[in-house]
Amino acid sequence: MKKLKNFTPVEKSFFDNIERKNRTNVPYIVVDNFPNLGLLTALRFLEWAHENPNGVISLPTGKTPEYFISWTKHILQNWERDDVIEIRKKHLIIFDEKPALDGLHFVQIDEFYPIKSTQGNSFFHYVNQYYIEGLGLNREKAILINCDEIPLAEGKTYQQVFPDNIVNLNLRYETPKNITEEIQQKSIFLIDQWCSDYEQKIRDLGGIGFFLGGIGPDGHIAFNTRGSDALSTTRLTATNFETQAVAAGDLGGIEVSKERLVITIGLETITYNKDAVAIIFAAGEAKAPMIKDAQEFFPSNLYPASVLAKLPFGRFYLTAGAASMLKDCIDNFYNSGKWNQDKTDKAVMALTKKLNRYAEHLTLQDLQNDCYTKLIPGLGENTVKSVMDSMESKIIKGIEKLENEVFYHTGPHHDDISLGLLPYINYQSRNESNQSHYSVLTSGFTAVTNKFLLKSLEDALVFIRKGEIQMLVYPDFFETGFRNKKDKDVYHYLIHIASRDTYQRNRALSHRIVRNIAELWDVNHRTELENQILEIIFAIKGSYTGQNPEPKIQTLKGMLREYEEELVWAHFGVMGDHVHHLRLGFYTGAIFTEKPIKERDVLPILKQLREINPTVISLAFDPEGSGPDTHYKVLQAIAEAVREWAKEKDLSELKIWGYRNVWYQFHVADSSHIFPISLNAMTTMDESFTNSYLSQVEASFPSYRYNGKFSHLSIKTWVEQLQDIQLILGKAYFYDNQSPRLRATHGLLFFREMSVDEFLRSARELERSTQGIP
Incomplete structure (x- = not known):
């Protein structure tokens, strides 16, 4: 086990017994899932607050802090309750006195500009609701960003100076063309001065002592986007597309977020106090590339979070998915546990991509020279063929025609099923002995x-x-x-x-x-x-x-x-009575949705299972709890409904299909089925999406990965997955294949089939990690 240098008792309590070489810029801790990430950060915060009752803290906004806030409140409100005492003992909270938070100075990290402080989607409103009031902090000791109170030229309001909410930062350098621009220029300079004063207030307190932040899709922390100077301070600045895509959900669409500026503390603001505890926490496989960049490349302005390397108490707290691309974690994957075909598949596939060479051209020496393929038991001339056979067997499973099945396809939101499985659903629905039902579990009104x-x-x-x-x-x-x-x-x-x-x-x-x-x-x-x-x-x-x-x-x-x-489904002849709208009650549009509860959110699903009696259930599979929060809460509700249904009948023959869509994808080694997608199938999906999802065609809430419709992003993903498999099987496997279906392949769809027991085991771990949180 690695040396736990500078780690606190709480942090040490979260270490597993895995030896990690710690080849990263910043020390890190890995936990199983999103709720446990919240527990770790909450306990570390309380540990620090006990030692620094008058310290300076800066805490994040958005959805990532959900379980940090829940756990912090729960522990403080139930400090002497038996279950909380057990948590404290387990995680080495050795002090008996409950930390008092009213002496802390709170610093707001960032804010959109301009935005009314009273709006529910302003960060000013967020920090007041969830931190000042929610955690009982002292408002008088808080340093906040209230856009309504930032002085502008001639004492005007921002609505008067910037009536369309657009601030032209070029006026910092240009000569104003008229009186309006002159007032705007003077106002921008006043905002700049306000930002300098804000920075000075923080420094007058000695700098931030405890910083907790997420990491954005471009690697940003606070609103310090890719390219930000490591010596940057509080400022008014623009953002990039990735950041605007994420902010679209807060501001009502990317057409709004792309025009809105931000006020943010700088990277130097975060690291000014050299004794600061600065933590980046991240959940999910989608964050893995950003974590790898910040942790394993030389610290630079391309990777803003790498600035934490300056601090002896800088940390990354990660879920297994977010850490999955770190070399330490990859080493652990290959060096621990029993070796299986999945490991062989991943190792050989990684080598083909690293060498940019088709599998059939790999030599035994190539395999022996690679740090992972050399670990394959019985390494020899047949190793590559075993991977090729493994991929081909998944394709054979994918194109197998099913009969007399009753499919219950579920989606957390509208369009999830279509983006995740449509070509395969359409393929199997052509057999009229099969029946298909489509159930969307939330109303999805926020889209x-x-x-x-x-x-x-x-x-x-x-x-x-x-x-x-x-x-x-x-x-x-x-x-x-x-x-x-x-x-x-x-x-x-x-x-x-x-x-x-x-x-x-x-x-x-x-x-x-x-x-x-x-x-x-x-x-x-x-x-x-x-x-x-x-x-x-x-x-x-x-x-x-x-x-x-x-x-x-x-x-x-x-x-x-x-x-x-x-x-969408009427395109394929599905009647309306086979398309179900459950509108589960936990989905309210609030920043933090409620946890699913049995009577309201589980029983409606159970009722449908009894009525439809499916032989196959498909679902968006996110066992780590790292995607959009609706996804993993729907997963919990479905799992509980299946668990209850299993008390009534034998489900040993029931199949669970886990699919993934634009938010995260399976590695092919983790999938069980590979389905070939033709150009015709791509066009069918895209046209049905465009013709049917009328509110989504303009892509007001796009993925940060693609500036356009989700249907195009799905197609892009399928094409990339085909390219990966072509490195294993070769292009000729497809275009020279005897099967017309395989000859027509231009993309591949992956999904994973599970037994009920396998699915419930995955879901149970997530459920256990949320127990005890109100």
Whole structure:
């Protein structure tokens, strides 16, 4: 086991017995999953706060701190409870006195600019709700970024100086063209001075003593994006695409976040106090490349988090997925436990990529010279062939035609199933002995922008006033008729795709919106319907972008997404009664969604399992709890429903398919099935996405990996996966294959089949790690 130099008792309690060579820029600790990451950071924070009751702290915003905040509050509020005492003993919290946090000085890390401090999506609001009030910190000792109070030229407000919320930083260097630009230039200089004063306030306190931050998709900490100077201080600055994509969820779309600047503390601000405890915590495989860059490359402004190497108490706290690309962790993977075919597959695949050489051209000497392939038991002439056979067997499984199956495909959000499995689903659905059900477990309303909803409502109002929503004249429409013939709205829309009649497609959407409003607001006649639409439009126009709307508007947005999901599967002849919308209650649009509870979130799934009686369940598989929080909470709910169902019947034959989509992907060695995807299948998926997910076509909430539609990112992923497998099997395996299906391959889809026991074991570990948190 490595030397635990400078590690505290709490940190040592989280070390496993794995020997790590610590070849990283900054020491790190690995835990199993996201909730345990929160426990580690909470205990380390409380340990530090006990030793530094008047210290200076800086804590992060966003979703990553969810379990840090939950554990910190839980431990403080239940300090003398038996289970908390056990946690304290286990993790070497040896002091009996509960840490007092009211003496700490809190420093806000960053903020969007401009943004009202009262908005629920401002970081000022966040730190006041979750840290100042939530943890009982002293507001008078806090150094905060309140955009409303930053002085501007002539005593004006930012709404007056920057009426469109756009700040042109080029005015720092250009001659103003008019009075407006002159005032804006003076205001920018005043903001710059305010930032310098903010920095000085922090330094007057001796600098930050305890810093906790996440790491962004470009490796940023705070808003110090890739390329930031290691000597940077607090400043007003622009961001890059990756950061804007992540911020889109906070601000109501990338069209907003790309125009918004930020105020951020600098890298030098974080490292000014040379005795500071500075921690970066990260969860999930998606963060692994950023962690590797910051930890294993020479510290540079390309890897902002590498600045922690300056500090003796700098740390990275990571989940296994986030640490998975570190050489220490790769060494441990190959050098511990029983060797199996998966290890052989990964080692040989890694070698082909490192050498950029097809597997058939690898020599025995190549294998013997590599630090990992040389470990393969019985290394010899047949080693590479075993990997080729392994890949081919997964392709054979992938193209096997199934019969008499009942598929229960689930998705945390709308479009998850389509992006994750559509080509394979379509392939198996052609056999009419199979039945398919599609269940989206949350309403997904947060993905519908106010702009899209406004346009849809305004269109509906036009169609109503023109008398083109003919169902309104039916005598029973407002009593019961609005509930009937919803499949007709779907057919009306799809029949006009081929004719490219946008007008009629908009009319079909308006039909569904009218039905939804009649249901939600219980309107009784056409005039009341029109007035209600006008009220909704007024409410939306009066809200800020990114604001969590009132419950009925939330539901209306979610119902639009549900209509989109019905459109997707109707492309393939699926009736609306086979597309299910569960709207699990834990999903509220709050920053931190609630944990799933049995009565509200598990029993609806169990009810469907009993009714549908599937032989196959597909789900977004995130056992580490590291993707979007909805994903792993849905995983918990499904696991508990399956666990309850297993008490009623024998599930030994039930198959679980774990898929991954644009947020994270399987390594092929961790998958069981490889499915070949043709250009036709790619086009089918892309067109069904574009035609059906109307609210998503403009990609207001894109992945940081791709500036465009999610469907294009899925295709990009499939193509990259094919390139990896071609290094093993060779290109000729596909284009010279006797099978037309394999000859037509231009991408590959991976998924993993599990038994019920295997799936529940994975889910159980995540469930255990959240027990005890309110």
